Amino acid sequence: MQTLEQLRAGALAGATWLQLRCGLTEFPREIFELADTLEILELSGNALDSLPDDLPRLHKLRIIFCSDNPFTELPEVLGRCPALTMVGFKACRITTVPGAALSERLRWLILTDNRIAELPREIGRCTDMQKLMLSGNRLHALPPELANCSKLELLRIASNRLAALPDWLLAMPRLTWLACAGNPFNEKQAAAPSPVRSIHWHELQVLHKLGEGASGVIHQATLDGTTVAVKIFKGAMTSDGSPEHEMAASIGAGRHPNLIPVLGTVPDHPEQRPALVMPLMDPRLRNLAGPPSFVTCTRDVYADGQQFSTGTLLGIARGIASAAAHLHARGIMHGDLYAHNILNCGEGNAVLGDLGGASMFEPGSTLAAALQRLEVRAFGCLLEELLERCEDELPKVRTLALDCMHLSPDARPAFANIVARLAY
Template identity: 40%
Template sequence: MQTLATLLAGGYRGAGLTKLKLGERLADGQLPQAILDDLGDTLEHLDLSGTGLASLPADFGARLPRLRIAFFSSCAFESFPAAALAGCGQLEMVAFRSNGMASLPAEAFEEEDGAGGSRPTPLAKRLRWLILTDNRLATLPASISRCGCLEKCMLSGNRLEALPDAMAACQSLTLLRLSANRMDRLPGWLLTAMPRLAFLSFAGNPCSSAAPSATTTRPSTASASALPHIDWKQIEVHHVLGEGASGIISKGVVRSSSGLSGESTPVSGMSTPALQSATTTTVAEDAVAIKIFRGALTSDGTPFDEMAANIAAGHHVNLVRVHGQIRFAEEEEGGEEDEILEEAEKTKEEIQDAFKGGIVMELIPPHYRVLGQPPSFASCTRDRFDDRDDSSPLSVDAALSILAGVASAAEHLHGRGIAHGDLYAHNILVTGHDKSSKDDKMDTHAILSDFGAATLYGTAGLLDPLLEKIEVLAFAHLVADVLGLIGDTATDETTTTVGSRLQDLHRQCEVAEVAARPTFATVVGRLTDIQSEWSSRPRTCA
């Protein structure tokens, strides 16, 4: 991070700076002129989040011709600065989270062409990633349809009642966040005419369901049960494991609780007894993970919707097992929503004061590793695998077990009217795939985690199959990623056949016509067949 004082003193002049991040408040809310004068020829990444910036000069785009990424979150823009940004011909990512923004002018994306018509602005031609989370937008302009490269659009926490029909022209749209708005229905084109849409969340809208229907749930071989309430006084917090946008996860125990018994039932043909034990905690006072949700909006939605999805998901061997929901006494419920735990460890009392509500989950053993890494600015909507914790290639057994487990978990969720919304490799925990024996199918286990973008949509609507098939496209991306991780671990004819079968499955899951994609039940069946063929292959003696 650079400093405002150094910038104003000309300390960065001629330094060839490509990225500038300032954290200090701007007293007048104006853009420092030194950014344009001293950095205009080189600056590609500008982050002024939290500075109180309220406006941009009209020549902003012309003075920063190389700018590709701009963050203005937690600033004071009441309206999208269309005049300043429309001319940014290289800008691919722009963020205005938490600005109190109430309007997005059509001129941001469309301009007159001089012949009585209109054309896309330079911004619209290149924009891939638009973040407008947590504002006061009630409408979007139809001109957003000019953003033909738009892949990721974050709109959670606004006041939107509908999307413009013209937005159907954004055919590159892959990830869309609509949670915590005021939409009483989803437009039909969003579910049928967006061939690349794979990651959708709309929890916290009138059109989403408060809970999956108990009477219309499709049959599932995975068990489900009502979650017990666990009194906060029974919980002993040991230390913090990690902190995310929606809350904090700590290691601890639940004293004298009978709510931690029971077993996850594996899906027939998709798991083994060894995998059952990997996700089952049966003894009270065993170590558990305790997630306490803060009352703050995330880019994906609200912690309250995330908690509801965790509770509604039920038990499945390829999901993180949730033992119970935390019950606070009325006088114990959390304090101010904007209190954030910034230190590495907090006492039980500090956690209690800062948060509202929580769940008790199984503690994932430390030998589990994430399958991939989240998207970068460059990859936008696709995971990365260049800096995995375990860089060894996947065996065919491991690849099939991972895909089968995740597909089974997704089938279970959609059977309960739940869309995960973020079915990515970086949300999948795996273990056992680095074993030397490629024939030990009991070693590899996958867990689909993170319900931050999940939506409870129920199972009674006519469009429910389409919601499932949108997520099938996300699974197609996962199949492609896993195929890439198999690498050249084997080249025999049987392995080549398995690869071909997985490539066929990938093609079926990614077809542009949403309704033509298979359901997760069909995907599970096809993976079971592939596993059976692989298991019955002729073995050669060592």
């Protein structure tokens, strides 16, 4: 992170990425000295409530983050920035999104955890939009013009006030990763499933931190002489939704060899935070890939030179297809079926984790079938990525991937059919 003093002294000349977090109440005019080079501007965590009208002078600016600032309106000037493709205003106080603020070039828009009750119809002009994050707002409906955004792949609308999912949304050709828990249409399905063991805090000996994600921190601990993992939720709204819905889905998932089971919940955390106790995973398991980058937007980032043998690819594919079929049979859509949420030992055993984007529904319903077809496309994307890095051609798997990614959702196979097609 840079400082305002460095900026004013000219020490940041030529910078392409600028991050200032220093209690700013006004946009520093010195930023315009970087107009010929600046591409990414991070001003999150300040006290800004407006942006200057001449912001388009930053003619190379591609990405701007202004989260955790007291904006009440998404600034219209954003729509005039010539190169802007990614906008992040999470956890502000935004109630109004003017149509003029939405550039037709936008690929990624983050408005999580605000006070937005309505989106402008102009969002339909954002035909390059691939990622739209709206969880934790007050939306009663989605504008039908959003259907024009045919490239949209990831949509986060959890914890809003939606009475239903419109038919046109579920028919969008590339919609793949959807989080929609915590809306009136699925309140009953989001209720906590069959109870698991209550594990009191004094029963755990918490040792050290293992990792941290958007929704919580995972610690290693011991329980009854056994090493376990404890996920302590932060309690804040994430782009995927709320911790309560992640916990409900994690418990409701039950037991499956390709899922991380829940051993119990902690009812009496010292800071009253929700927490789950899970088995400690085999240390040989590693994330299959890294999450999407600013460049890839919706696609995961694999290690350079990463390759999969035929056996490893089929092992991963069969395990994840089986896990997804199991979840859907229990009325759970994972919502974030990605390689970066899959643990793999390099020999084909695969474990699907992170139910932060999960949504619950009534199994066997019309909605259930529509949601499964979205998840099937996510599985097709995973197969495509694995095939790109496989030593063999595998024509049957390639055909399956294409079928899963069919632009007509009704033409995609169900997970039961996918499991059968992979059984060779």
